[in-house]
Amino acid sequence: MDHGPVGKADLELARTPPPRERADAARNRAKVLAAAADLFARQGVESVSMDAVAAAAGVGKGTLFRRFGDKAGLAAALLDERERELQDAILAGPSPLGPGKPGETAEPSARIRAFVDAYLDYVLDHLSLVRMSETASPGARYRIGAYRFWHRHLTILLDAPDGEAVAHTLMAALGAEHLTAMVEAVGVDRTRAAVHTLFALRA
Template structure:
């Protein structure tokens, strides 16, 4: 998914139609059978496209998951950039960081299996997407604005706690309530964004 503000490559009309057919078929199959149970062959057959076409366009199920998540990610990015505070501009950095954690957690919880597939399809996949670069840059910007030391590392720590694998473990294996989890992770964000009193400029 392109980060907002980057150019978007225009597709031929037939390629765009095929892409929409594939994504619609994949979403239907994932909803009916679960992400893990669906193969790329299943998607190609349901969409009526050749397997070669499917693999060239999406590479693997992780690519399919990322494409399906694109609209959700773009919506969240837009709210961060131009929406009302505290998620959007106009609030203190600490308030925006908490709002981001709550909004991002809600996004992950709503489609946790798809997010997990997109993040774990290949080693390091989570770090290689434009979406992750956007989330990391946003957290870095807020942490740097709060003038905490090492905002890069703190952004990574915060996003590591919000990975789909970790969130799914909390809500499915441990049965944690998402609302309580959001409150706890907001407190974590507050701690991550706090300046060390031993640190001086």
């Protein structure tokens, strides 16, 4: 099933708009995100404090907390650009992940497989950050704007009376907490294979 103009518009509505900010605020945001990315890469997400990020970025702690709330908010901000890249590919990129050129759109099952591959590439490359953003508080994962997009994309591709519920169920297998446990227990390759098997049963 092609998303088509209606489905594409529906997906666009599911996206969280990028922040609108003054030039100085944008510069501070960029400094903070660069400092956080560097510290997280060198020391690990769990080991880095918000105080350390503020010091490395040269901003006050109050500024950091007002802007991002907590470390989970900082993690979500770091992930935002990568998520938008994946969303853009789904909306307008080459087939099978995206719709491709007119007449090239792949079958829904192929698009679902492509989505699973691309999403796993994204989440496994940033597993600690995604896990923090999704588990900061009960239900945090489902309040993240990106989750609404992924869920809506799957619902459209499933094109079934129970598609909305099934999409939630399938998305559960892509939760960072679940994937972390899977990778630790059986490794990356078996985790990817198991997720694909689950999606293939429904797609």
